[in-house]
Amino acid sequence: MSTIPTADLYRDYVMPTYGRFDLALTHGEGSRVWDEDGKSYLDFGAGIAVSSLGHAHPALVQSVAEQAAQLIHTSNLYLTRPQGELAKLVVDLVGLGGKVFFCNSGAEANEGLYKLARKFGAPTGRHEFITFGNSFHGRTLGGISATGQEKVKTGFAPLVEGFVHVPFNDLAAVEAAITPKTVAILVEPVQGEGGINPATPEFLQGLRALCDGHDLLLMYDEVQCGFGRTGDWCAWRTIISSGADPDAVSWAKGIAGGVPLGAFWAGTRAAGSVPLCDLLGPGTHGTTYGGNPLAAAAGLAVLSEIGRSGLLENARELGAHLIRELEAMGLPAIRLVRGVGLMIGIELNDLPSSFGGEGLPSIRATKALMAEGLLVIPSGERTIRLLPPLTINGVEADEALVILRRVLGSAL
Ligand SMILES: Cc1ncc(COP(=O)(O)O)c(C=O)c1O
Known part of the structure; x- marks a missing residue:
């Protein structure tokens, strides 16, 4: 492997088709992923609704490993x-x-x-x-x-x-x-x-x-x-x-x-x-x-x-919990919360210029949440999506809520 920084490899060799965030991830476990500097993030994007079982789930790892060997x-x-x-x-x-x-x-x-x-x-x-x-x-x-x-x-x-x-x-x-x-x-x-x-x-x-x-x-x-x-x-x-x-x-x-x-x-x-x-x-x-x-x-x-593992019930229960708690926050930054199960959209109001730098509200909020250790997925101009693994538990849902309240609550 070369010693060229990952971002430079992308800049010089990967087509620039995506508006990517400056975050290089190395591994994950359950609902968490880690970046190249060893910082961990609660992954409420799950690779855009892909990592249903979170990261490195033993059943998936075993099945893929056994099949790969066969x-x-x-x-x-x-x-x-x-x-x-x-x-x-x-x-x-x-x-x-x-x-x-x-x-x-x-x-x-x-x-x-x-x-x-x-x-x-x-x-x-x-x-x-x-x-x-x-x-x-x-x-x-x-x-x-x-x-x-x-x-x-x-x-x-x-x-x-x-x-x-x-x-x-x-x-x-x-x-x-x-x-x-x-x-x-x-x-x-x-x-x-x-x-x-x-x-x-x-x-x-x-x-x-x-x-x-x-x-x-x-x-x-x-x-x-x-x-x-x-x-x-x-x-x-x-x-x-x-x-x-x-x-x-x-x-x-x-x-x-x-x-x-x-x-x-x-x-x-x-x-x-x-x-x-x-x-x-x-x-x-x-x-x-x-x-x-x-x-x-x-x-x-x-x-x-x-x-x-009853993950359908989990998606229904924790999805309803997240939506209820987000609505109850009554934050000026949140215009509307929509969703079904663990497919939740938070529509944002205009954010003050002091919040999260330049750009669309969805991107600024995503970056601000990322800085505090929570990954979410932007959608259009003013919506951020929560699409966590179906395996999340109540503690992780509440941890995400604390970060969302702190970060979006600072948009005054
Ligand atoms: C509803 C829907 N259909 C199709 C696609 C395309 O899927 P893929 O990116 O795997 O080609 C997406 C991707 O976001 C999607 O959300």
């Missing part, structure tokens, strides 16, 4: 037991039958949904999607075309044709946007990058009814909100327990606790002569790594541990 990769030309077992587990957790395809990231999982919908609509000449303002669906060309935020699209025209954006939680706008070319609606049940905006129960139920009435596919992007983060395996069920089940869902992030894995599921509704889950037949879709034994073993370990 077989890391074979391609999808062959069968491997972990992929089959994980597919069964995902289908069981969704509880609606159907089948799963594995890939490597959230953007790629959504690409699968776009292709599934195009194939579904092709016989009737339909290919358009309705997506939503402030949504985020990934950084591929399809992903930025689907995303309802102008800032991700700038400079990349021409985009993929056929994505129409309407305001989130506005059912009348969706109905008005449906045309003879519409084939699917893609929605995050809880918008993540857009600032933690939960869909209303009426909205999801209404989308299901519109999809049924117009023969459209209802597709949920659960890349950020799925697999336990909201306190249920399926985020849409924390919004509404029945009457809004989808035709297809995408996941990534928390599914394998940080080992790159994405997935999409399709249900059994008819698509011509086959069920939707069999529509993408041999040769229509694929990826070299997707669902390889290493990633699938990680997914199995994470999902099993969430169930075994």
